[in-house]
Amino acid sequence: MVSFEDGEGQRLGLLLNDRGELVDVAAIARQLNIAAPRHFGDLLVVLTSGQNSLADVLYSLESDGSTDRIPEAVLPIDAVRLRAPITPGAQILCAGGNYRSHLQEMQAMAVPSSVLWFTKATTAVIGPNDAIILPRHAPDMVDYEGELAVVIGRPCYRVSEDEALSFVGGYTLLNDVSARDWVKEALAAEDPQEVRASWGRNLLGKQFPTFCPLGPVVVTSDELQDPGDLHLTTRVNGAVVQDSSTADLIVGVPALVSYFSQFVALAPGDIISTGSPPGVGVARTPPIFLAPGDRVEIEVAPIGVLSNPVEAE
Secondary structure, eight states: OEEEEETTEEEEEEEETTTTEEEEHHHHHHHHTSSOGGGGSOHHHHHHTOSHHHHHHHHHHHHHOHHHHOGGGEEEGGGSEEEOSSOOOSOEEEEESOBHHHHHHTTOOSOOSSOEEEEEOGGGEEOTTOOEEEOTTSOSOEEOOEEEEEEEOSOBOSOOHHHHGGGEEEEEEEEOOEEGGGGGGGGTOOSHHHHHHHHHHHHHTTOSTTOEEEEEEEEETTTOOOTTSOEEEEEETTEEEEEEEGGGBSSOHHHHHHHHHTTSOBOTTOEEEOOOOSOOGGGSSSOOOOOTTOEEEEEETTTEEEEEEEEEO
16 A cells, blocks of 8 residues: 555555556445445544445455546556655654664664664654755755554553454554764763663654655555564665564564553554664664665555655755
8 A cells, every 4th residue: 555646645555566557446445335435544544434435445456356447547656656654653662672683783682671672753754755954953864764563453551462463453664764963972871871872862863753664655565564574675775784584583573562552542544663673774884874866666566666766855
């Protein structure tokens, strides 16, 4: 599923990977009198209002070839602008230090006894091909972090690991862009108070506008049933900088969903990002940080490529 925009506004689409086209879901629904077109303006609206209407559209597409009968509903992907595939709900919850090999490269060998977590501001979200803007006051150490992200599909509170995946609506990609400038003092800090203050600056360094690219699509959970065995690659200017598997996750998707649900009433559209694999810029020798003119690409084969240029403020 994608969110796209053209001269008629923003709405929900279904990407046809083998044809370089997408289906305008609202156009199909309008022709079949299934639901009001506004119902398909955004995936979040569909999730929060129930999925019966979307299921009707999908059934129609699969059973009777609606795209052939309604050719105006099929659009070339190059003729539209892709946006973030979902407008996040109330929260974006992120796991930190969740790949074993990432802990090693950050010289934190001990596996945490519980999930290290933080949040991203929903105001930081941008879509495919939108620019990551380097803030004027934190320009020197902005880092990339490619991650698999979970989209919650149903209300979810205090669920077990065994049932957790049944509350997942789909999966997408997230770039946890981070201004490392804000935490370099913490590396040498010995005073616990300064460590805590530096951690707070670290969290703020993840909240800038444009620091949460999301997309390019949401792959529904029925199409991607094993999030624990996905190959994730991140490239900067075409060079591979992260190359890992979600099999290296310390806390897998079912456990993450269950863990967060013990404390937070998760709602449709909420996002859980699973953490970044090794290869982040700050840990490389020499370090690699983003600069104007760069392009960051994050790829997981079933989901596609999330690509964003980098610009100065």
